[in-house]
Amino acid sequence: MFYRECGNFKDNYASDMAIFPIPLDRYGFIVMLILALIVIPLTATDYWISSIMIPFYCFALSAFGLNILAGYAGQISIGHAAFMAVGAYASLILYGRYGIPLLPSILGGGIVSAAVGTFFGLPALRIKGFYLAISTLASQFIIQWVIVHWRWVSGGVFGTVEAPDMQIFGWALDTPVRKYYLVLCIMILLITFGKNLVRGQLGRNWMAIRDIDYAAEIIGVNLYRDKLIAFAVSTFYAGIAGSLITFCYYGAANIEEFHVMVSFALIGMIIIGGLGTILGSFLGAGFFVLLPIAINQSLGAFMDVVPSDILSNIEAIIFGGLIVLFLIVEPYGMARLWHTIKDKMRLWPFPY
């Protein structure tokens, strides 16, 4: 009843362009913000903050980056974990070895990642679809190889670069809550930026490319430039996410954290969550980051009844089953599910 516009009363451009045209959505968003900014840091335990919420945000950010590329511009990349690694190593080296302040270092990680990403995006100018998707796997393996073999990057045979203690303007970021705020602030900033990007000219160009690329070219979209920009922006997000998760959660950059399966998981996140939606990036990250942990923890209760090796396998079975189930229930992702509910609510209680 309350969830509707009551007709089209938009009388200025500002309201027409509003991100949340419906008041209830706006309130909902504010509630989420309050929850994330105030309630969670105050109530959650350190475990929840540091190893559930922080990775969740980082993966959501990275998934959003991939969503820009895959969901908006229609180019699939299965190498995003490697770009996270590039961001992580780059920012750690900038901060730890060259003493550049934290925020510029993180930004630097993103920029390096974007530069590398643009380079690996070049094949997209000619290749499409699954062919492109698989050839982006090249970036995953090449970057992995370079990081392992290039001693200057990996810092010796142990292949691990530790994250130093973090400081912003002399203020130490040492507790999980402070790290949480760092991640949250950067994430909100970047997501807002991204949302506006995809609402603008560039975003519309991308969507045109995604839908029919040669048609887009005919109406004057610069295909090559915009595809490369999509790669740059997307890998920039991946780089930032990688550096944040390393600084605030992993504590050390290790190439095995950015394994090819993580790349596949990122693709999974945006498909399960919903291509081309921001909400989808979050829901998908939730599905892939939180669900396995939830399954694992809840199965722990059956420890005494079921042999533990079977228990571990059941985790894979439940997870795989849920992926299939989700796709059957809502092939366009969890975000679409939410839209369906929203549409129903708009007409409720008189759906005729």
Place this chain on the structure above:
Amino acid sequence: MTFFFEVLINGLLMGIMYSLVALGFALIYKASDVFNMAQGAMSLLAGLALVGFLEMSFPLWLALLCTVGIMIILAYSTVFFVLKPLVNRPPLMLFMATFGIMYLLEGIGQSIWGTDAKGLNIGIPEISFEIRGILMNTFDLTFAGVAALLVASLVWFFQKTRTGRALRAVSDDHEAALSVGIPLLKAWAVTWVIAGIVATVAGVAWGSRLGVQFSLGYIAFKALPVLIIGGIDSIPGAIIAGLIVGAGETLAEVFIGPYVGGGIQTFFPYLIALLVLYFKPYGLFGKEIIERV
């Protein structure tokens, strides 16, 4: 120089092993536009089942038969429980669904037959011999023969039999095939069964090399560059690209590797793929999609 040819020939033989895996992908993609990430897991499941049956002291032929039986059940349940509800969805969703199937198969396979690595020996001789200083092995040659036989029979099946022609019709145009009375789901199920049999062959081939264990599923990664070089939907493409990849990566590792620190085997096939795709964006033999507005 002899060493060069030795590496080349053994690389080619290795490539055939990749082709065996890539074939399964190509078959399914051709018929149902599904990029089947679970292909590696299918081989794993087949391997696990085969070893399981052999451990129950089944004779080899019966064990193989039972394994194929399991693959048939798997094919039908995939088609009817997963693909059927997802008909006409974008290919990306189907790809994701197979990703879920991969987890399912890994979990189920390991719950039933355990996670221990097991040996698989089905009596293929492994005798090395030299011809003009070039070392070869009967095992590799056997599987080269098996692959050749497999491809020949697949080509025969698709060209000459009624079912095969129906499958080709389905892969060309779903709706047109439906309208002339070809049951779509049944056709898909048959394709998945064939892919399952190919996965079994790949599982046996790789399983006798590596032992049957979780890592058997990783052979899928080896097949991916082969696929895009040959064209995702091409059966001869899978074989030829397999040869290219096998020879290319082995030669690169042996002759370029020492200068750059080695271990370039993982990504070298992708470099070849990028090179090929630059000239032929749909692979060597892939169907070029002609788009019209």
Place this chain on the structure above:
Amino acid sequence: MGRKLMFTLFVLVVAASFVMVSGPAMAADKEKKKEAPKQYVPLLIYRTGPFAAGGSGIGSGWEDFMQLRNMQGGVNGIMYEWEECETAYNVARGIECYERVKSKKPAYIHPISTGITYALLPKGTKDHIPIVFEGYGRADAADGRVFKWAFNFPTHYWSQNTAKIKFIAMKQGWDGKNMADIGKYLKGLKIANLHIDVPYGQETKPILDDMAKKYGLVVRHFPVSWPGIDQKAQWMDIVRRFKADWVINRNWGVSCTVPLKEAARMGFPRNRILGVWWCGSEEDVLPAGPAAKGYYATNFHGVGRDFPMIKQIVDKVYGAMKGNISFTRVGSVYYNRGVITGITMDEALRTAHKKFGVKVINAEEMRWALEHMNITEERIKEIGAEGLMQPMKTSCADHEGGGLVRIQQWDGQKWVVASDWISPMKDYVRDMVEKSAAKFAKEKKIKLRDCSKVD
């Protein structure tokens, strides 16, 4: 209709999972309060995934040991309580597990994975939780002055590799005693270091290169890209071009098995392949079948059931049907490694009980105890682990403690002991360790602990 049904099913699953998550958690809270305090031991285990053999073997051996101790009345009356956290050998999941168990105040963490160890070392140092990696992880952590919270007893990769070189020299005819003329037997010998191309595999490259210079060996590194299912190129090169005399098999999981098969196919003698101790389990050689016969592998403990400790476990734990793994694997390499892990933990706890009193030991106290362990020959005999484990004595400076390495050979059916305990080139390794640790300390600006002042 179908979709509606699916939707209902889906809602049910979600609801059920919520109940599953919240229900047991609350129930568990209620139960906990009544019982006597127990020593909490988290196990970062992997029973699934490509390396399941290692994780399940070690984890179960360890659990069975704790089960045995609990049946015998615990450590000085304190019972063990353990919890598994499945990592699937995945570093990110390992970190999550660490954070999860951290709040329950574990005495120490044993990640059973080199990758996870690399990731957890800085965390452990910060959170003051000892990270123990028995036979894996970084070698230079043996320098306790730099790595206060890390322990790699009873031996590490670098010690292992010097022992390997010694063993190779012995096979070439060296008497095994006179270090001065070992070079004579090694000179010009071609050794191929076949390693998996991840940080774990790279770890021994410096020490092998250094020894190559020292003894006139020809060492070449052959990286195998992950996951290492195809090593044809490497083996063509090793056998047909490099013509190696010995091959060091430094792989993990499936990539341990492939070399045996490839060597057989190339006609390279298997008794010239020497594996790391993570390539020396039954699970590594069985899939290779007859191709594995004659293969050498290093180890730092005994194999089989022929030890009083293992017999006790068989009788009491498996007799009472409380075992954690299929009975056939009891006594296998990984299983025994898990039992050793349990024994060292047990001994560390006893050491701590002596100093701090009999109670549940916390991480700080455990760290002290791990640094003051002294497991002598007599004590080993007393526990019933003679031949199963080596004596070791840790100190503030030396976090390695033991260092002895043993070579075993696969006879087609089981592992048989192929050498006595070989002591590594201790001073040489120590020197390397200190150099590497000093470099690390300089980078991280860690002040070395002065061990003369620590009690």
